[in-house]
């Protein structure tokens with residue numbers, strides 16, 4: 001179950017690869033099938049690895065063009081709820 005998600009604005013990407021290297025889950029790659037308006041292969045999730053995202057936002061922090069938005073899922077499990085009363 002994914003603990004977070006990241007949304008990539010492909011047209012902002014300049015193909016630097018910093019997010020790919022920063023991702024601790026190794027869930028990202030440059031999309032060799034797409035060329036954006038700037039002429040770069042934009043970053044995206046490796047097919048099938050979206051669920052590996054932990055919402056750490058390392059990719060978004062590293063991106064020099066603010067092209068990534070990360071959401072960290074905040075799930076309250078029944079045991080959490082009990083612990084909090």
Ligand code: SF4
Pocket residue numbers: 004005006022023024025026027028052053054055056057058059060070
């Ligand atoms: S939020 Fe973290 S785990 Fe998710 S894609 Fe970005 S760097 Fe990887």
Ligand code: SF4
Pocket residue numbers: 008012013014015016017018019020042043059062063064065066067068
């Ligand atoms: S860090 Fe930003 S600009 Fe660089 S590859 Fe990732 S999304 Fe593209």
